[in-house]
Amino acid sequence: MAKFCENCGKPLKENQDICLNCGVAVKKDTPTNTTNVTNINTNPTTAPKSKVCAGLLALFFGTIGIHNFYLGYSGKGVAQLLITLLTCGFGAIITGVWALIEAIMLFTGSIGVDGNGVPLQ
Numbered sequence: 820m821a822k823f824c825e826n827c828g829k830p831l832k833e834n835q836d837i838c839l840n841c842g843v844a845v846k847k848d849t850p851t852n853t854t855n856v857t858n859i860n861t862n863p864t865t866a867p868k869s870k871v872c873a874g875l876l877a878l879f880f881g882t883i884g885i886h887n888f889y890l891g892y893s894g895k896g897v898a899q900l901l902i903t904l905l906t907c908g909f910g911a912i913i914t915g916v917w918a919l920i921e922a923i924m925l926f927t928g929s930i931g932v933d934g935n936g937v938p939l940q
């Protein structure tokens with residue numbers, strides 16, 4: 820595997836970082852590039868979520884925990900969903916108050932991050 824300087828075309832040794840002929844730094848091969856690609860791919864999943872959107876979901880659908888599913892707090896979401904469903908809706912008195920408090924906490928910034936620790940917008 821012979822490497823060549825991109826600037827002047829002179830042959831380079833295996834571990835040579837700078838071309839001795841023209842002084843141009845030699846580009847490193849793929850390893851650093853592949854890590855950059857994976858970083859870009861993971862960004863969309865950690866995109867900040869809207870606290871206004873989450874707060875509105877809590878106000879309208881909070882009794883079944885939709886806002887917690889949206890934010891990635893699946894455990895709390897499942898708990899609210901089950902309390903409401905397993906009581907044939909009577910538990911919505913509890914989960915409704917619970918969701919209302921969470922909506923207020925979302926609007927006031929008391930809940931500032933989602934389930935992945937990403938700050939809300």
Ligand SMILES: [Zn+2]
Nearest residue numbers: 824827838841
């Ligand atoms: Zn060169």
